[in-house]
Amino acid sequence: MNTTSAPATPKHAAYICSGCGIGDTLDVAGLEKVAKTEGKMAVIKTHPFLCNAEGVQMIRDDIANDGVTHVCIAACSRRAKAEAFQFDGIALSRANLREGVIWVVAEGSDHDEVRQEMAEDYVRMGCAEVKKMTAPAGNVKETSSKKILVVGGGMSGMTAALAAADAGYEVVLVEKTGALGGFASNLYKRVPFNGPYAEPQPTGVEEMAAKVSGNGKIKVYLNSTVAETAGAPGRFAVKIAAESGSVTEELCGAVVQATGFTTYPLDKLPELGGGQANVVDQAGLEALAKAANGGAIKRADGKEVKSVVFVQCAGQRGTGGNGSGSHLEYCSGHCCATSIKQAMYFKGQNPDIDTVVMYSDLRVPGMGEDFYRSAQQKGVIFTKAKVTGVKGGDSCQVEFKDLILDEEVSTDADLVVLATGQVPNAGVNLDEWTATVTAAESGDEAAKGKKTELQKISVLNLNYRQGPDMPQFKYGFADSHFICFPYETRRTGIYAAGPTRRPMDMFQATEDAIGAAMKAIQAVENVEKGRAAHPRAWDLSFPKARLEGCTQCKRCTVECPFGAIDEDEKRFPLFNEERCRRCGTCMGACPVRVISFENYSCDTVGMQIKAVNVPDEFEEKPRILILACENDAYPALDMAGVQRMTYSAFVRAIPVRCLGSVNTIWITDALNSGYDGVMMMGCKKGDDYQCHFVKGSEMAYYRMSKIDDTLKQLGLEPERVQTHEIAITDNARVVKLINEYVEQLNEIGPSPMKGFG
Amino acid sequence: MTTANQSAGAKYKNSFLKEVEANVEDGQWVKMCMQCGVCAGSCPLGPAWEHSPQKIFMMIRAGKREEVLKSDSMWMCTSCYNCIVRCPRKLPITHIMHGLANYAHRLGLAPQGQPTREIAKLFWDNLVKTGRVNELKFSLAMYFKDGFGQGVKNAMAMQSVGLGLVKAKRLNPMEILGGHSCKDKSGIQKMIAKAREIEDRRKGLA
């Protein structure tokens, strides 16, 4: 770890901007006075246009000539003019007088007093915050590897390897089987990727495999698996085990996991004829088509197929698909286009072959619609139907409900093709892993055996404390922040690509692979610069722990959404900065508050809370603390200001990196100081979360669910602490929530804690 | 007839679809329907159709030959062309409905006494006689299509309208004596006969 290079004697300066109407609306002299007498700033200057070249130069001059080390800018929101107010090596805080005060407090002299009080509080808070900050020095690693490890040699893996190699990076590609190509090499032809989207195309897998093998930047390990992955981005130590037993070690900077999928087992679909003669899945049909190689497609018994029925959504989409509904809950996305392609195999060979596709909704997004039309032109019949049963045999019977004609009917066919789903090859389910390990550690012998079994199916064999693979998302797919950043995962520097991440077709898999390769490159480059990864990619700070105060409670190691914290030999937390995303969830988790960042800590926020001037109960001016996630809620508050919506001047908003970083000490401090209420605003949690750090807001909810006891001890109503899910577009809603809360608190009455703080 | 009398036993096979493609005006479009139902929702007489165009297309694919051709659904078409302009697959639905109605009529499968079928025939017979439509004769023919007694009733019911049109000089009672006509009546009749002969030959309806 680097130590900070801040000078021994800090010098604090406050710069107040009177532009954008701040000077017209507020008493700037009053603000200066607050910065001086209460903020104890050594330098205080006001400028009519602080963000212009002259204003910025004034600050730069003070830094260069006057030894200023800590700067508080009292102007617009920290989200505005971030580039102008960027001073290397300087600790910087922002007091939001524009979006946070003059744009949101109602106009008119009636509000002059509360508006000024609000502005003065923000100046107090900015001064208090900056005094507790240190300029982050970064964590530059001189000797990091930029090699990309690609696990899986199918279409996605090969594409990722070629993309990274083309961009100039060394690649190590590990493939479990003896040949490159993966699932795609079993296909007769593929769905077209380009116009006119009318005919099945050669897969191109062999050409791609040859390109990979012949690429000097790509080192291919066939018949090999990843036996262990240790370390962190920039320094992954990867043990590659060959079938023969030999182990090679490679140092890699980032990982692309492209381990694909397995087809849903046919024998689990007896109700659709799975396991019976002449009932195949799509993979089975590819094998028949490959054997026919353009000639008449024959069944296993050698009979030429004259009629074929495709059953879409077989064992997919829960009760919406075909089958009993107790199979896969999701849609695999590719199967409609795949059946269309396979129907064309028949029509291309002999247009008189009856080909019927039974679907409930034909899902062929994008240009797939043209492909669908092309099949219709060729005479493939599409029947909107729910298949209720299939019997295999010499003449297969398909029983179905025609959903347009609303009748139960059946038809016969020489061959039935079931469009079954993709099951991801995503390794070990970490919830199962954690439960097994916990049981094994308490001596459960069965659990010990199960742990060994789980290790066998692991893809990456990470030696992380939180388990050997990526956390899984819904339905066992490898992790992804599917709404905001599809390639991001909860294992920094490790990116899932292709059907292991979500169900997809071959074209999507190749695009996905390129995206994942680019993320991997970004990761190794960030590591070299000592910076965080998305979404705080500019951030040079990283968590530090005062281990002498640590009680080894393990909350930080368990709750870190990114598995960045392992344990050292003495069972103290061991921070892997390169895995850290700087969300601060560890800081929020720590009951003894020993974890902090140079520019964000229990103190930087705690001192802001304490800096606010809380009027006594007789003044009838409640104070409400808002802890707002900087990703969505704080921008929503800013946007309310931009749109000149007005909300109560009794609130004081503090941006936090993530609601997960909120330490309960801030809440108790605020309530003890006489605040009447606390609003926490974070991102949506749950399965369709929008939390930028995936689990942060969920952790905050969990922690706050336990705060009622604390409130009771203080003799306070539970309504005094509220948690809200706020989306970035919720500007109107935050205003409404604030104003309603102020009314609610008026009814409850002032906090009984006032005057004791 | 090549395929017209084939049994419809092979359900969800393509036999009836192929027959429609060969013998029905614009029938080659039937396979392109994607079953969205916009046609059904766009038809001004939608509720009067036993089977919407969407269903008829599905029935054709399902091999329901008799049910389709014996249906009076297609005869509900007012030729408003709303379905055509709204169909996302650009199927010429109006033409297909006309084509199916005509095909069913020619095969003798269309419902007997279906009023639109009746007036369509009267209209055509009227125009073939002189090359132009004689509105009075056409109207009278329509009123008397169900026999003399009903015809008198029908005509009486519409008498005020008829007299109004006569007064407004928009219906000429003298038309009953001949009225408008093309000079080359026989050429037109021969032309129509020839066209029908060619079409019947092409469709195997000879």
Next chain:
Amino acid sequence: MSKKQYAFYPGCSSQAKASADNFLRSIDVVCQKLDVQLNEIPDWNCCGASIGYGEGGELPRLALSARNLALAETNFAGQDMVSVCPACWLASRETAERLHENNSLLAECNEALKEAGLTFKGEAKARHFVEVLIEDIGWDQMKSQVVKPLDGLKFAGYVGCQTNRPFGIAGESFENPLYLDKMVETVGAEAVKYDQKVTCCGGALAFSEPDKAQKQIRDIVESAYDHGADMIVTPCQLCQANVEIYQSEINKKQGTKFNMPVVYYSQLMTIAYGGTAQQAGLDGQLIKAEKLEKIAGK
């Protein structure tokens, strides 16, 4: 300015003393005022209309229209063939386009046409008179002839089906075509907004399925009343006939008191251009367009 010349296909309903006799009289006035010459195609025949399909089938129907197009080509070479009737226009244009796209169909059609001593070369273009007004004459010219603006009159512009679908007037939407409203405004009247502008009047099914068609007609007339229209104006003979003629039937059956005049756009133009009620064919209205007659009499 020299007269614009067109081969003219009047169609059955526009013949003397036929159901749209009065329409053609007003078209004549409009043509005189706007320097348009319509040259009637000798010995034209019926287009088969929208009901011809039942007995006629495809090729006989195409042959009927091909004969008209061939006559236009032969007698008025180089001139577009213009119809005032939407059904005539639709059948002719569809025939011209289909035969243009399909050579074997053209050959079959010409085999039949030979029986009538004709050949269709596929040159004549089938157009609607409204297209001539908008595309060849232009809005400014149409407006310049107005001497008696129809101030204070409110019209429900009823476009109906076949002038609008499947071809329609270039640049117009199928769901809300605006040209008819613009024509109303061009002659100084007000076009009301109402929701039945492109509703089907029932077409030929007014004869065979009277109850179903009359429901359509009722919706149209009712909406025109609800939105404050004095009259309905339309470009279509069948729309005009159905919507005007059956109001008394609907009144009788359903106790309504409909008495809404239904006129043609060309009648509006004739009056606005200073023509008499007689010239505009207003004597042909079953429901008298008194407000228009009043302006004509001024």
